[in-house]
Amino acid sequence: MSRGILVAVTDAAIDKIKQMILSGELAPGARLPKEADLAERLGLSRNSLREAVRALALINVLDVRQGDGTYVTSLEPGLLLDTLSFVLDLHRDDTVIQFFEVRRILEPAATAMAAELMSDDDIAELRAILDDLPADPTIEQLVQNDLRFHHRIARGSGNSVLCSFVESLAGPTQRARIWRGLTQEGALEKTIEQHTAIYDAIAARQPEVARSWATIHIAGVEQWLRRV
Template identity: 75%
Template sequence: MAVTDAAIDRIKEMILTGELAPGSRLPKEADLAERLGLSRNSLREAVRALALINVLDVRQGDGTYVTSLEPRLLLDAMAFVVDFHQDDTALQFFQIRRILEPEATAMAATRMTDAEITGLREILAGLPEDPSVEQLVVNDLEFHRRIAAGSGNPVLCSLIESLSGPTTRARIWRGLSRENAMGRTREQHTAICDAIAARQPDVARAWATVHVAGVEEWLRNALA
C-alpha cells in the first residue's frame, strides 16, 4: 500500500472510531504525523486527497477540520466525477435513474407536505407555454430535485441529484431531436404531480418509471 494511502486510511479510522468527530479540528500537523508514524509530506498528501472529497476542510491560517460528513456534501464528489462521463455511458446513468427516481417519487407521495406539493405545482406553472430547450431543462431539473427532496431521505436525494448532471445533455438532445418532447415532458410531469397530490404512491411510481424510461429508450435509439 502506498504511504499516502496508508495515511488516508489512518485518518479515516480516526473518524470512523469517533476519535475525530464531524466539525472537530485535527491536531497540529507535526503532532499528528508523529502520532501516526508518518512523514509530514505523506500527511499533507492525505489531507489534500480527503479535502478533495469533502471529508476534510482545510482553512488557511486556522487549521484542518472534519466536515459535517453530510451525504449531500460527500456525494458532491461523485457528481464531479460522473460529469466526466462519455456519451456512450449516459445510458447507464439513465438506468440508475430508472431504479432510484420511481421509488423516490413513491416516497414523496406519502411524505411531501401540502405546501411542498403546492411548490411543485408552481414549478410546473412557471414553465412558459412555448419554452426554450434551456428553460425546459432548468424546469425539469428543479421539478425532479423537489421530488427527490420530498422523499424525506437525504441520501437518496443526494444520489439522484448527483446523477442529474450527466443526464442534462441527453435532455437537451431529446428536446432538440424528438418531436413533441416538450409536450410529452409537460404531460408526464403533470401526471406525476397529480399522483403525488392524490397520495397515490403506486401511481406516482408508475408515472415516474414511464417518464424516465421514455428518455432512456430515446437515448438508446439515438446511440444505436
C-alpha cells in the same frame, strides 16, 4: 522515495485518519490536532500526513482553513458526493443510456417516497415549479424546469443520500434531454403531461401511482435514446 512507496504511505495515512473519524475520535466539525502532534501520534512523517490531509480535503472529508487549522467537514452526503458529480461529468456519450438506466431504478423509488413524505407546502412548491414553465418555452427553459421538478421530488424523498445520487445523475443526462427536446416530435407536450401525472399522484398521496408515472417518464426518454 519512489512514487509507489509514497502512494502506499499516503494511503496508510489516509486510512489512519479515516479510522479516527469512524471511531468517533474525530467527529464532524472537530479540529484535527496540530500536524506535528498528529504525525507523532499516528507514527507518520509530517510529509505523508500532509499528503493525506490534502487528499481528504479534495473529497470534502477535511476542510483546511489557512491560519486556523484543519477540520472534519459536516460529512453530509451531498458534500461527500460532490466528487461523484465531478466524475460523472467526465462520462462519454456512449454511456449516457447507462445513466438513464440508473435513473430509472432510483427516481421512481424517490418519487414514491416523496408521495408519502412531502408536506402540503412541499407539494405547493412542486406545483409552483410546474406553473413556472412558460406557455411556449424554449428547449432550455423546458430542460431547466425538468431539472428543478426532479430535484424537488428527490429532496421530498427525505433521504439525503438518495437525493444526492439523483441530483448527481442530472448532469450526464442533461444533453440527452436537450437533444430529445430538439428532435422528438411532441416532446414538450409529453413532458408536461407526465410531469402533471407525477404531480397529481404525489398530491393525492398515491406512492405506487407516482412510482409508475416516474418509471414511464424516465423509460420513455431511455427508449427514445436507444432508438436514435
